[in-house]
Amino acid sequence: MSDAMKRTDQHPLDDILRSDRLPHIWCATCGIGTVVKCFAEAIQRTEIPLDDVAVVSGIGCTGRVAGYVKLDSYHTTHGRAIPFATGLKLANPRLKVVVFSGDGDLSAIGGNHLIHAARRNMDLTVICVNNFIYGMTGGQAAPTTPNTANTSTTPFGAFEPPFNLQKLLEACGASYQARWTSLHVRRLTNSMTEALLKPGFSFVEAIAPCSTLYARRNRLGSGFDLMKFYHDNSEIQHGADPREVDISFQDSIIVGKFIDRERPTWQQLNDAQHNRSLGEKYFRHDIVEAGGEVSDA
Amino acid sequence: MEKADSKRVLTGSHYLDGDHACTEGALAAGCNFIAGYPITPSTEVVERYSRRIPAIGGTFIQMEDEIASITAVLGAVWGGAKAMTVTSGPGFSLMMENIGLAAMLETPCVIVNVMRGGPSTGLPTMVGQADVMQARWGSHGDYEIIALAPQSPQEAFTLMIDAFNLAERYRLPVMVMLDECIGHMTEKVVIPEACEIEIRPRRISTKEKGEYLPYEIGADMVPDMAHAGEGHRYHITGLTHDERGYPAMDAEVHDKLVRRLCDKVREQADDIIMLDEDGMDGAEIVLISYGITSRVARASIEATRAAGIKVGSLRLQTLWPFPEKRIGELAGKVKAFVVPEVNYGQISLEVERCAAGRAQTLLVPHMGGGVHDPAVITRAIEEAAK
Amino acid sequence: MPRTEIRITGYGGQGVILTGYIFGRAAAIHADLHSTMTQSFGPEARGSACSSALVVDDGIIAYPYLNDTDVLIALSREGYEKYKVELKTGGTLIYDSDMVQPQDTGDVRMYGVPAARIAEELGNRIVQNIVVVGFTTAVTDLVDVEAVKKSVKGSVPSALVDMNLEAFRKGYEFYQK
Incomplete structure (x- = not known):
């Protein structure tokens, strides 16, 4: 067999994706797949050694991402990816710890952990696939569901004010925030790369279609139609005020990099305070002493 | 077995309450990570830890609640730490979800519960022993845990070391069920030399990269562990899983897994008790x-x-x-x-x-x-x- | 020494817990005795009538609480009023004579010391309880005087050891006068 033929057997992302677990469970034209592909490319682009990357997820469609990446990957409980990732990061600061989470997992049941991780500026990269609905459990309303979308628990239209996750996290203190749709493949990959390289709490929101539930219940066509709609109706505004980027039902979506600021991480603050108070007595301890560089030192 | 690290062992005779003795036991056992949330009558354990740990080496983080605390402990263990959390009744209730995850992922960790009167907020500053069934059955599904109950500050110290050793031996959550009386009672605690304290090291897989299966079982039904960042690039999940750690929605796999999670303790009960x-x-x-x-x-x-x-x-x-x-x-x-x-x-x-x-x-x-x-x-x- | 039960009471901030701790530690660590200290917790511990309870014995202590108080140390009036009924017939009452005016019922031995005033003369009211510790050590045969002194040294901030030992001496000598 020629070298050229061998190469065709290999997918370029085989090194990052767990091909022995394919086919995946996601519906056709769901947006999660493209987001995962962007992530895989971004990881490669950062040149962070793959052995040093850990992915943590909770429950839901996006929660299954951990199972498809060929990295140390932890599929935990509903909403709890962030505290698990926090422990992982603090135990081994050399790791690049990434949380993959859906909007419900992250901002409803996991909402308390989300705001506190951002407040602490915990050195994590959080990727949120926001499809405005609970997919895994059959299309219920989420804290992000816009008025007056139809879901299985708002059969007459959603009426609660939804979260604008960008505004929420900006107020809490995240270091980096961006939003794209799942069809902005190149820009999404760029933002993920930046987020992965940014010390502190970085947050990338990917607006994605739920083809089977959100699109169908709201008669929005196929998943691909909806993905295209989001893309075509987005308006790039880098540096937009996060307070102004609410998302309304089937309206234009403001995308771009909203926040990129320098704030010390939890570990840096912890070390600085103990150095100030204890001086030489403070014993900075990386629980795992693997000889690698400490990424946030 | 290994010996304790002398830097972590406060050798000598001390006049300590049960909560503080617990902290010293954890330190001697090698605990280098605590995530916790304040709750009476257990908070003294983490207060002492937060004061002691910066000069010894390790991390204390006060989390946003008890759910986050136990979950951060699990993450820290998979990151390579020896970790525990500390709480009392209401916090213990919140922890149940991820005590189940600890059992399912076979995560060695310690949970201290200083029991107060319940149900609900009950008697925050006063004694109860009413969480002992919850310790055993509190999370959903079938699993086994180990729970210990000291009767003095001295025994709180020694049972903490036993707790960490048992957690590492059987890879499960071990609960140390103090009651408020023991937690808040001050007595003489004799802490031996580090060389007299036996520490069970973690069961770390010696498999080559690419060969490691997270739930491959040897003779004693307990799998070996690998931490994040060691190059195995493994996957684990709270879903029912096979020996690769992959989800398996399958009654047969489930039967095998649940039996093992329980039998690894039941069959060794004589050694544990x-x-x-x-x-x-x-x-x-x-x-x-x-x-x-x-x-x-x-x-x-x-x-x-x-x-x-x-x-x-x-x-x-x-x-x-x-x-x-x-x-x-x-x-x-x-x-x-x-x-x-x-x-x-x-x-x-x-x-x-x-x-x-x-x-x-x-x-x-x-x-x-x-x-x-x-x-x-x-x-x-x-x-x-x- | 047979089982001896001691109650220390006062208001939050008077060092009631530390007083119990010092005697307990003196007995268990610096003398060849057993001791168990328990204490009040919660708002009570910060408020008006907080208390610590100490059992000292030359044998192992199983039951850690008080049945029949042998010695009641009262640093405040409210504490005295609350706990005086506990004191057994023939027991010993030790009190701050500026804070507490006990009724002499004839069935307990009473020893007063103006501890707060002595402490103020030493320049810091905070050592009121240590004056009482010294006084109690002299009045009772609870624990050997050297053991209590060692315990005082080991239980207070190192910068304040001298002042505390001076307070201890004043209290001890007040009884001997």
Whole structure:
């Protein structure tokens, strides 16, 4: 067999994706797949050694991402990816710890952990696939569901004010925030790369279609139609005020990099305070002493 | 087994309360990560840890709640730490979700519960022993845990070391169930030299990269671990999983997994269980107790022995797994078990189950907020002996 | 020494817990005795009538709480009023004579010391309880005087050791006068 033929057997992302677990469970034209592909490319682009990357997820469609990446990957409980990732990061600061989470997992049941991780500026990269609905459990309303979308628990239209996750996290203190749709493949990959390289709490929101539930219940066509709609109706505004980027039902979506600021991480603050108070007595301890560089030192 | 690190061991004689002794036990055992949330009457454990750890090496983080605390502990363990969390009743309830995850992922960790009166907010500053069933059954599904109950600050120190060693040996959550009385009682605690303290190292896989399977089982039903960042690039999940760690929605895989999660403890129960017995020869009555109640009952045992009743004492240092074999043996020989506890009947139900009608079981309840009047226990022993 | 039960009471901030701790530690660590200290917790511990309870024995202590108080140390009036009924007939009452005016019922031995005033003369009211510790050590045969002194040294901030030992001496000598 020629070298050229061998190469065709290999997918370029085989090194990052767990091909022995394919086919995946996601519906056709769901947006999660493209987001995962962007992530895989971004990881490669950062040149962070793959052995040093850990992915943590909770429950839901996006929660299954951990199972498809060929990295140390932890599929935990509903909403709890962030505290698990926090422990992982603090135990081994050399790791690049990434949380993959859906909007419900992250901002409803996991909402308390989300705001506190951002407040602490915990050195994590959080990727949120926001499809405005609970997919895994059959299309219920989420804290992000816009008025007056139809879901299985708002059969007459959603009426609660939804979260604008960008505004929420900006107020809490995240270091980096961006939003794209799942069809902005190149820009999404760029933002993920930046987020992965940014010390502190970085947050990338990917607006994605739920083809089977959100699109169908709201008669929005196929998943691909909806993905295209989001893309075509987005308006790039880098540096937009996060307070102004609410998302309304089937309206234009403001995308771009909203926040990129320098704030010390939890570990840096912890070390600085103990150095100030204890001086030489403070014993900075990386629980795992693997000889690698400490990424946030 | 390895020896403790002398830097972490406060060798000498100290006058400590049970909570602080717990901290020293954890430090001696090598605990280098605590995530916790303040709750009476357990907070002294993390207060001391947060003061001690910066000069020793390790991390304390105060999380946003108890759910986050136990979950951060699990993450830290998979990142390479020896970790624990500390709480009391209401926080223990919140932790149950991820105690289940700890059991499912087979994560070695320690949970200290300084028990207060419940249900709900109950009696925050006062004693209870009413979480012992919750320790065993609190999370959903079938699994086994280990739970220990110290009766003094000294024993809080030593059982913390046992707890970490058991967690590493069997890869599961181990609970140290202090009660408020023991947590807040100050006594002499003798901390030995580090070289006299045995520490069980983590079972780390020696497999080459690419060969490691997270749940591949050796002879003793306990898999070896790999931490994040070691190059194995493995996957684990709270879903029912096969030996690769991959989800497997399959009754057969589930059967195999659940049996193993339980049997790795059940089949080793004799090795795990620690009991403190006296006066069993020819005993007609056996008093079964744990924690503070074993100390309160001591006067009753002495009084009734002096009155000619043959009373044996069986103190549970290990609450779970339950010593069903030992109690079964005794049930064939004695007339009755007397079980005082600071609740409305929990361990007494287990005793009754194990006695299986061959001996009477007499519960002596106290609802909490204080301990029994020893006279009440004395009367119960007299009653049982009639 | 047979089982001896001591109650220390006062209001939050008077060092009631530390007083119990010092005697308990003296007995268990610096003398060849056993001791168990328990204390009040919660708002009570910060408020008006907080208390610590100590059992000292030359044998192992099983039951850690008080049945029959042998010695009641009262640093405040409210504490005295609350706990005086506990004190057994023939027991010993030790009190701050500027804070507490006990009724002499004839069935307990009573020893007063103006501890707060002595402490103020030493320049810091905070050592009131240590004056009482010294006084109690002299009045009772609870624990050997050297053991208590070692315990005081080991239980207070190192910068304040001298002042505390001076307070201890004043209290001790007040009884001997």
